[in-house]
Amino acid sequence: MLLIKNGRVVDPASKTDATLDVLLDGEKIKEVGPAGKIAAPADAEIFDASGLIVAPGFIDIHVHLREPGQESSETIETGTRAAARGGFTAVCCMPNTKPANDNASVTRFILDRAKVAGSVRVWPIGRRRWGAKAKRLPKSRP
Numbered sequence: 001m002l003l004i005k006n007g008r009v010v011d012p013a014s015k016t017d018a019t020l021d022v023l024l025d026g027e028k029i030k031e032v033g034p035a036g037k038i039a040a041p042a043d044a045e046i047f048d049a050s051g052l053i054v055a056p057g058f059i060d061i062h063v064h065l066r067e068p069g070q071e072s073s074e075t076i077e078t079g080t081r082a083a084a085r086g087g088f089t090a091v092c093c094m095p096n097t098k099p100a101n102d103n104a105s106v107t108r109f110i111l112d113r114a115k116v117a118g119s120v121r122v123w124p125i126g127r128r129r130w131g132a133k134a135k136r137l138p139k140s141r142p
């Protein structure tokens with residue numbers, strides 16, 4: 001367990017902006033209460049977040065992880081590690097990889113690699129065109 005004490009909790013979904021304590025049990029929020037009002041369990045690690053913001057994880061909807069094919073620029077491992085350090089819990093990676101993410105096998109590779117090496121959730125964005133000459137897909141019919 002982890003008790004985050006005295007942090008400025010900002011949560012737009014619940015319209016919260018106050019100094020609070022947050023008790024975590026693994027990845028779950030067990031309790032939120034006024035500063036100093038939550039009793040720390042004996043096995044809890046305590047983190048003093050005075051002067052810091054405690055917020056839900058952010059989602060970056062436009063990242064370039066570059067894997068597969070351009071690992072000299074970025075990898076799923078390094079990109080998601082950087083995202084986690086910045087407070088992001090998920091990223092949506094663009095399809096400009098080599099090969100481009102324009103089919104299920106590339107998407108599966110990205111998801112499998114993220115499961116092994118990712119520090120945050122990875123949601124791949126697919127490309128609407130396919131192939132080396134970037135041919136357009138036929139228009140969908142309603």
